[in-house]
């Protein structure tokens with residue numbers, strides 16, 4: 001069974017309306033984070049926003065189209081390196097960074113996506129993993145981008161430091177709204193039709209390869225934009241940070257927890273999972289990765305359709321168990 | 330034949346092999362525009378495989394299917410509906426998490442006139458269709474909640490949303506009760522009267538005999554009869570295929586005794 005192919009209750013192609021409105025309201029509140037003038041709080045929330053944006057990117061291909069990618073970190077990395085290379089050439093402008101990342105990620109998604117998105121199901125997932133590993137290798141060996149030593153970027157001075165927070169906030173908001181409007185458009189229905197039954201979608205006139213590539217490219221641009229803002233905010237990019245395993249796994253877990261194939265899920269998942277991660281990190285400095293991994297496994301096993309599903313659940317534990325069984329078939 | 334027949338689909342020497350199995354073996358027939366063709370045969374005789382060839386889901390391993398002068402195998406599957414061919418699946422394939430209305434709208438969005446339709450237009454077209462196939466009452470329900478007859482209706486509605494010229498129906502009446510079969514026949518006649526050519530695959534002889542203008546019979550991948558419904562049912566080859574060779578032999582003997 002493909003990821004996200006839902007059974008039973010549904011919440012609509014964007015998820016529950018009131019959940020999305022609440023999500024927008026929380027986004028509104030997050031605008032005030034810099035007013036705490038606390039670097040730790042600022043960094044924490046900027047990371048939440050960053051993961052949310054990446055999770056939105058994964059959600060289009062993995063959640064809406066049902067093709068689980070294990071390589072979306074590739075786009076984040078490309079975005080980060082776009083900024084680093086621009087900085088190297090003397091351009092330090094967040095708009096230029098994001099613009100270049102969008103173009104490069106779209107091109108990369110199309111060039112790589114056309115061959116690998118012809119693959120169905122698991123083969124696609126494995127191929128995407130290969131893509132991410134390949135890019136890491138490339139970055140390690142390409143002197144032009146600093147090889148394994150990485151590249152430093154010029155950061156804005158402290159007075160303008162919070163600009164990166166607002167930039168990340170804006171990127172995330174655009175990802176959120178874009179997901180909402182794409183899902184409700186003809187495009188969104190093509191994605192979901194492919195997820196639910198690719199052969200039936202095809203007979204209804206949908207070219208699977210074409211729409212899978214579109215979903216992957218749009219999602220890739222989202223991840224790339226997050227990377228492009230991350231790099232100057234971080235001031236340094238190397239293969240380890242740009243293609244970090246966390247950056248690959250967290251966005252997937254967040255989308256699953258919040259509810260994949262919805263317009264609020266990635267954001268809610270990012271908020272909750274980052275919160276949990278913070279607490280674990282504080283309480284168990286050494287083993288926190290282990291606990292965090294266990295939590296992800298539990299979510300995938302017991303809440304494969306995310307919290308959004310619980311919100312719409314009628315019929316209690318019994319319905320939950322029967323849906324869970326149906327999901328595994 | 331004196332009159333030039335107005336043929337829209339030509340199936341020419343189609344063969345389809347799956348490994349060593351010949352699911353279709355040198356099958357040819359023609360379908361006149363505006364007609365209702367019944368395609369019958371015992372289980373495993375190749376009916377669904379023929380639907381898959383004509384709808385472009387399978388490329389035949391030999392021969393060809395030609396619709397309005399175009400070889401279907403030359404088009405990718407997702408473009409066949411733009412030629413004007415729509416099909417239902419014997420094993421229904423609903424988009425389970427979408428509502429009935431959304432399921433049908435996908436067809437209206439991406440079918441023959443889909444490119445010209447906005448999402449809103451597609452939903453407007455869908456609402457007309459749901460009314461006509463009797464699904465308006467469950468329009469907002471997830472497709473996964475439907476009963477078997479409604480799932481069959483949904484298959485038909487999705488195919489109709491493509492605005493086809495030729496509609497292939499693969500056992501849409503299987504599993505329906507008496508009244509539901511009558512309703513289905515009524516719907517198919519109405520669709521046909523609007524000018525859509527139908528190929529109706531059914532296991533049920535009765536239903537097909539009442540609706541078809543011509544019948545093609547398959548057995549073990551080969552065409553064994555092609556003609557008017559009454560001619561076909563009295564053909565010894567068809568009786569043998571359906572009822573077994575002993576029954577056919579006995580009938581033959583009886584006929585000989587009578588003469």
Ligand SMILES: Nc1ncnc2c1ncn2[C@@H]1O[C@H](COP(=O)(O)OP(=O)(O)O)[C@@H](O)[C@H]1O
Pocket residue numbers: 347350351352370371372373374375376377378379
């Ligand atoms: N995709 C396939 N792969 C292998 N064998 C198939 C496939 N599709 C159909 N067949 C075989 O072809 C034969 C005809 O099947 P089918 O066309 O489904 O028959 P019908 O619809 O008349 O019952 C059967 O023996 C079936 O097992």
Ligand SMILES: [Mg+2]
Pocket residue numbers: 376377378419
């Ligand atoms: Mg069949």
